[in-house]
Amino acid sequence: MAVKLSSLRFCWRIPKLVSSNAYISSICCENKIQSNPETYQNQSDSSEFEAKIQFLKNKLHPESLVTVLDSMPDLNSSIKLFKWASLQNRFNHTADTYYRIILKLGMAGNVEEMEGFCNKMVIDKCLGFGESLLALIDSFVKNHRLNEALRVLYVMNLSSFKPSLGVFNTIMGALLEEKKEFKDVLFVYKEMVKSGILPDIDTMNYLLDSLFAAGRVDTALDQYRRLHKKGCNPNSRTFEILINSLVARNRVEESIILLDEMFQIGCEPDLNFYISVITIFCRLHNLEVGMKLFRMMRASNISPDSATYAALINCLCDHLHLDDATKLFEEMIDRGLSPEEETFLDIVNGFCKLNKFTEAIMFLEEKNVINTSPYNTLLEAFCATSNFSMAKSTFYRMFGRNITDVTSCNILIRFLCENAAISKALEFLCRMIVSLFVPDSATYSALITGYCRMGKFEDALQLFSTVRSKCWVLDSVSYAELVECLCQRENTQEAAKVFCYMSRKGCALRSTSFNKLIEETCASGKVDSAARLLSVAYYSGTVCFCSTYNCIMRGLFMLGHMDDILVLVSKMMVVGCAFDEETYCILIKSTSALNRVSDSISFFNLMLEEGFLPSSDTLVCLLQFLAKYSRVHLILLSLDKLNSEILDSVTYNQLINGLCGEGYKSEAKQYLDLMLEKGWVPDAATHALLMGSVSKEEFEIQKSAYENSGTCDEVSSILAEGLVER
Incomplete structure (x- = not known):
């Protein structure tokens, strides 16, 4: 019976668990099928199509149709031809x-x-539809069309033909390799369960890997604990997934527990496990675990690869076990493995840390090392220990073997410049140029450091202009040296230009150097310029001290720019710069000058809560301000937190006067008692107010006269004032 295909829009659809966004691949399958979806939009060539129809009319059978379909690159025409064939008498699709x-x-x-x-x-x-579906899945997986493979799997699972466990595992493995979403892996796992197939350890490994990739760590560990309930025993790959994933999430202790568990159950690690896990623990500087696994690896007659040797040698050198590292290096050579340059660097670094420079030289010469980097490391070690003669002789041996480079020259020039031997550095620079080595930014950085340390900032600036013309940048040390040198010579404008240029290049300045630049800029009266430099610092990643902000705020306060101080404080809060004692003092004075009562009280309370104490002049300023608005009583609770040692007689007088004026006479007398305990006596005006011998108006007159007199009342006069009859 002929199959009629007028429309093939069926209602069966795959569940929403699987993404419907098809991954469009440009890879052609082995059957020469065009994978470009644009061909679906093209209009078919009618004459060519009619020719195909005429060809098939006389000999239409499945084999001839397949041949014609394979020869047609246009999808539209292929579908049209397929539907035409289905309408022909005595023809059935296969x-x-x-x-x-x-x-x-x-x-x-x-x-x-x-x-x-x-x-x-x-x-x-x-007939054979199941095998065709399997072949489709295989083709789609090979061509990275995993969404299509999932659709076919879904249809297959609904049919009478059930796929094998291997099919499910293949698709899950492909999904993981392509880093698809966890929901897709879960879909395959559920389809497998629905078909009545039990998972094996490969299935569970794919599931564990996918769970970890999705960040569902606890669920993955729970699935591991339940493996036996699914009839699965963990293998080497299982523990490799678990340990790698836990270490990646800084759960190292748990990974070590699982490693012990692996040994306890007798699970034999394979080569991939050893390579992966040894490298991981060596990177964690856990030499004990790394060497234990390495010994097990050799006992199992599994040959380590070069990456495993390199990781172990690096870890041994970090722990300064140079004898073991060199033995392992020899073993690596004996096995015919070629060490990478980093391995030579690790061993040379280890010798240098132990000050075994002779051994380092012997190692390089015995191994006939022709790489420049290990020798440069040795040069840096000689310079770091001020052994310039050895550095120079090593350099000339390198030069004789033609293994020097511009970095080798820069190391020696840098040492000479840092030790203010600029003339010798220039001589060496001339030899460098004669030897056809072209000076680079590191060379200029070293020379600028040398000129700065000798106080020759004009020469340093001239070199910096060359650096700028070549769009280079200085290294962090030279950058800081130049800025500080210019600041010390009170040439803050040039220092600011250097800072702005380097900041535009994304280079951060050392915090202490930037603090020096801000201090000198403010000292020169350019507070606004200093404030603008703060914005530049923010975008270049230069970290600012609290003292840097305080320096600018002091300058703004002296200029009377109180509102600008509050703007600066908001910037401090944005970048997370904590306030210190001076910051709070400036804020209290600024908000008082702006007549912002609540803000001044808030900053005062915060200051005390953070364990800071106001300076005497700050406290006097605050009390005078609050007394003006009759608000001294609002800080009574906070004053209890103050160390009484910071209160002097002037402060006590202000407190007592303010509290009395606001009607808090009892509290005022308490402060009078504290004042007297310290051996201080209130001024005449304060005493009169407390004793009630004068009116408030008279008190203000006496207080003003006292403050303008410039002298302190004697005890006798205060006592006499207290005996006056009302």
């Missing part, structure tokens, strides 16, 4: 013809219509 059209649709990313043809093939019960 699993092979369905395979061709389904594959074409899938490779073009037309998953909806592709799924419809899959369902139709199953409904028609074409």
Whole structure:
């Protein structure tokens, strides 16, 4: 009976667990099927299509249709021809013809219509439809069309043909390799369970790997603990996944527990496990675990690769076990493995840390090392220990073997410049140029450091202009040296230009050097310029001290720019710079000058809560300000937190006067008692107010006269004032 295909829009659809966004691949399958979806939009060549029809009319059978479909690059024409064939008498589509059209649709990313043809093939019960579905899955996986493979799997699982466990594992492995979402892996796992197939350890390893990749660590560990309930025993790959994933999330202790558990259950590690896990623990500087696994590896007659040797040698050198490191290096050579340059560097670094320079030289010469980097490391070590004669002789031996480079020259020039031997550095520079080595930014950085340390800032600036003309940048040390040198010579304008240029290049300045620049800029009266430099610092990543902000705020306070101080404070809060004692003092004075009562009280309370104490002049300023608005009583609770040692007689008088004026006479007398305990006596005006011998108006007059007199009342006069009859 002929199959009629007027429309293939079926209602069967894959669940929403699987993403419907097809991954469009440009890879062609082995059957020469065009995978470019744009061909679906092209109009078919009618004459060519009619020729195909005429060819098939006389000998229409599945084999000839397959041949014609394979020769047609246009998807539209292929579908049209496929539907034409289905309408012909005495013709039935086979699993092979369905395979061709389904594959074409899938490779073009037309998953909806592709799924419809899959369902139709199953409904028609074409002989061998199951094998065709399996072949489709295989082709889609090979061509990275995993969304299409999932659709076919779904259709297959609904049919009478059940895929094997290997099919599910293949798709799960491909999904992980392509880093697809966890929901896709979970979909395959659920389809497998629905088909009545039990997972094996490979399935569970894929599931664990996917769970960790999705950040579901606890669920993954729970699945590991439940492996035995699924009839699975963990293998080497299981523990490799667990240990790698836990270490990546800084759960190292748990990974070590699992490693011990692996040994306890007798699970034999394989080569991949050893390579991966040894490298991980060596990077964690856990030499004990790394060497234990390495000994087990050798006992199992598994040959380490060069990466494993390199990781162990690096870890041994970090722990300064140079004898073991060199033995391992010899073993590596004996096995015919070639060390990377980093391995030579590790061993030379280890010798240098132990000040075994002779051994380092012997090691390089015995191994006939022709790489420059290990020798440069040795040069740096000689310079770091001020052994310039050895550095120079090593350099000339390198020069004789033609293994020096511009870095080798720069190391020696740098040493000479840092030790203010600029003339010798210039001589060496001349030899460097004669030897056809072109000076680079590191060379200029070293020379600028040398000029700065000799106080020759004009020469340093001239070199910096060359650096700028070449769009180079200085290294961090030279950068800081130049800025500080210019500041010391009170040439802050040039220092600011250097800072702005380097900041535009994304280079951060050392915090102490930037603090020096701000201090000198403020000292020169350019407070606004200093404030602008703060914005530049923020975008270049230069970290500012609290003292840097305080320096600018002091300058703004002296200029009376109180509002600008508050703006600066907001910037401090944005970058997370904590306030110190001076910051709070400036803020209290500023808000008082701005007549902001609540803000001044808030900053005072915060200051005390953070354990800072106001300076005497700050406290006097605050009390005078609050007394003006009769608000001294609002800080009574906070005053209890103050160390009484910071209160002097002037402060006590202000407190007592303010509290009395606000009607808090009892509290005022308490402060009078504290004042007297310290051996201080209130001034005449304060005493009169407390004793009630004068009116408030008279008190203000006496207080003013006292403050303008410039003298202190004697005890006798205060006592006499207290005996006056009312």
